Amino acid sequence: MQNWSDLVWPANDFSRVPYPVFYDREIFNREQERVFRGPLWCYVALKAEIPNPGDYKATFIGDTPVVVTRAPDGSINAWVNRCAHRGTMVVRTQFGNVKDFTCVYHHWCYDHKGNLIGVPFLRGLKGKGGMPKDFKMAEHKLRRLAVDTYSEAIFASFEANPESLVEYLGAPMRKTLDRLFKRPIEVLGYMRQLIPGNWKLYFENLMDAYHGGLLHQFQTTFAIARNTQVGGSILDKYGRHRTCFTMAGSDTDDDAKAGYAGDSAFNEQLTLADPSVTKFVDEDGSGEGLTMMAIFPSVFFQRLNNTLATRQIKPKTPNSFELYWTYFGYRDDTPAIREMRMRQVNLVGPGGLVSMEDGEVGRLVQLGIDGADRDHSLIAMGGVGPITHQDTVNTEVPIRGFWRYYCHLMGYVPQGGSAWPPPPPDRIAAE
Numbered sequence: 001m002q003n004w005s006d007l008v009w010p011a012n013d014f015s016r017v018p019y020p021v022f023y024d025r026e027i028f029n030r031e032q033e034r035v036f037r038g039p040l041w042c043y044v045a046l047k048a049e050i051p052n053p054g055d056y057k058a059t060f061i062g063d064t065p066v067v068v069t070r071a072p073d074g075s076i077n078a079w080v081n082r083c084a085h086r087g088t089m090v091v092r093t094q095f096g097n098v099k100d101f102t103c104v105y106h107h108w109c110y111d112h113k114g115n116l117i118g119v120p121f122l123r124g125l126k127g128k129g130g131m132p133k134d135f136k137m138a139e140h141k142l143r144r145l146a147v148d149t150y151s152e153a154i155f156a157s158f159e160a161n162p163e164s165l166v167e168y169l170g171a172p173m174r175k176t177l178d179r180l181f182k183r184p185i186e187v188l189g190y191m192r193q194l195i196p197g198n199w200k201l202y203f204e205n206l207m208d209a210y211h212g213g214l215l216h217q218f219q220t221t222f223a224i225a226r227n228t229q230v231g232g233s234i235l236d237k238y239g240r241h242r243t244c245f246t247m248a249g250s251d252t253d254d255d256a257k258a259g260y261a262g263d264s265a266f267n268e269q270l271t272l273a274d275p276s277v278t279k280f281v282d283e284d285g286s287g288e289g290l291t292m293m294a295i296f297p298s299v300f301f302q303r304l305n306n307t308l309a310t311r312q313i314k315p316k317t318p319n320s321f322e323l324y325w326t327y328f329g330y331r332d333d334t335p336a337i338r339e340m341r342m343r344q345v346n347l348v349g350p351g352g353l354v355s356m357e358d359g360e361v362g363r364l365v366q367l368g369i370d371g372a373d374r375d376h377s378l379i380a381m382g383g384v385g386p387i388t389h390q391d392t393v394n395t396e397v398p399i400r401g402f403w404r405y406y407c408h409l410m411g412y413v414p415q416g417g418s419a420w421p422p423p424p425p426d427r428i429a430a431e
Contacts, residue, residue: 004030009407012417013384014400016376019369022198027410028318034409035297036062036315041148041155041168043299043312044068044078046326048152048185054097054112059324060314061156061298066145067091067101068154071112076149078156079114079142090142114142150174151181153301153310169295170236176243176293179284180301180308183330188342191325193350197362199298199313199321200406205358206294206311207402209233209244209393210381213265215361218353220265222278224305225290226251228259231393238421239387239401240296246393248280248289277343277353280305296405304354306337307344319366323359325349379403387422 004026010016021027036042042061049057050070057068058081065081067090081089083103090103090110100117102109109118116137124130145156148165155165166174195202205211213220213227220226231246251259253268260266272278280289283306291303300311308329314322325348329341348355369375382395387404390397407413408420 005411007412009412009414009417010376011384012414014387014403014407014414015379015384017379017403018376019372022201022366022369023318023371025318028198028315030410031315032062032064034411035406037064037158038409039157039159039162040297040409041157041162041165042297043153043295043310044156045154046152046185046187046310046328047076047149047154048187048328049095049326050076052097054099056091056096056098056101056112058091058094059312060322061145061158062315065089066156068147068156069112075113076147076154077113078145078147078154080145082142083108084116084140084142110142114144116140116142151177152185153177153181170238170241172234172243173236173241173293173295176291177301179286180291180293180303182284183332185308185328186331188327188329189345190327191349193323193325193359194316194320195323195359195362196320197359197366198319199315201362201365202313202321202323202358203294203297203402204399205362206292206300207242207398208396209292209390209398210396211361212290212393214263215265215357216354217265217267217270219304219347220256220260221267221270222272223249223251223253223256224278224280224347224354225393226256226259226266227393228255229289229393231290233390233393233395233398235387235389235398235401238405239398240405241294242398242401243291243293244393244398245286245288245292246290247287248282249287276340277346278305279340279344281337281340283337294402296402302348304347305344306340307347308341309348319370323350 007018044059045057045068053070053072055070066078067081068078071077081091083090085106085108088103088105090101100109100111107120111117122131146162147156150165212225225246228251229246230250233242233244235242256266293301298313302309310326312324327345347353379396379399382397387401413419
């Protein structure tokens with residue numbers, strides 16, 4: 001492709017996605033500017049990861065390194081992890097508790113809010129060297145980001161005055177966060193994996209309930225979540241975020257046999273030596289065995305049975321991204337519930353009995369589409385009508401909502417389509 005803006009979107013209903021969007025370097029570069037460093041809120045941490053004054057966490061927004069800190073005054077701050085002097089990454093460890101931050105290169109020192117507070121040999125030595133007389137440390141702070149929190153989640157934005165986080169999340173997503181963080185939490189551990197696929201392939205996957213009961217034989221066979229169960233998706237008013245659910249016990253093995261007749265996704269010949277890994281305790285009374293929420297552009301909040309986690313997407317190149325898993329529980333968990341949560345960590349993660357396949361299909365898609373400059377995908381399960389809430393998991397409508405918002409940010413207008421915002425009939429009802 002000669003120019004990233006030349007990409008042609010062949011359908012105005014966002015049911016056709018041109019494959020170069022997944023591998024073109026110029027498109028990837030523009031995404032960093034318009035999406036990750038654009039007017040959005042990006043997840044960076046949980047409050048429980050930096051509970052004490054002096055705590056910090058190093059992470060990424062898109063391909064930009066950032067640091068989230070808890071300052072001595074208790075405030076939460078975020079800044080770009082790039083020394084104002086020569087661009088060195090200031091923070092080299094992922095977590096810690098420090099009085100201040102010193103760059104290893106020339107020892108420029110910063111406080112928890114990113115203010116420059118020390119420069120060695122600022123005035124030189126014995127009348128020689130040093131910075132110019134008009135140099136002011138206050139003018140060379142680290143780039144600070146806007147920060148806001150909702151419940152336990154911390155978000156940051158490169159935009160100076162972004163849309164309020166409450167509005168950005170929308171009522172359905174806030175409701176899910178309220179449920180997931182209904183009690184004080186503590187972090188149980190982390191996993192991370194490098195996936196050889198474009199980051200948007202994974203976000204598509206997060207918006208896609210349809211694949212869950214087909215790709216993941218384990219969860220289908222052992223009734224964790226099936227396409228024969230009652231379920232659906234709730235979207236925010238722009239269709240950019242989605243929370244998906246299935247109701248535990250809303251089908252039977254006979255329902256699954258009939259629905260999956262001739263399909264290997266349900267294999268009744270498989271058995272478990274230890275069935276406790278699939279045990280489910282309805283902790284919030286919702287009856288949902290699966291609650292999965294994708295917040296555009298880079299985070300996923302999950303409850304699968306009783307395992308709780310976030311998944312953060314960190315794009316690295318057009319065809320690779322890091323997926324960072326943070327597992328948590330409630331501080332007042334009983335020993336039995338805590339043991340169950342830890343056991344069920346085996347369901348999700350790089351080698352999870354359920355989620356292992358998600359990374360592999362991203363790799364397979366990347367291999368399949370490489371160089372397919374004139375081809376596109378088909379996203380039509382559930383129809384190509386209004387992008388709105390869904391009362392079934394056998395649908396791809398939420399994926400079209402993701403792509404519609406993506407096109408808005410990137411400035412793409414599909415053939416026969418209209419510029420943002422979408423027309424009123426295609427909008428989700430006001431919250």
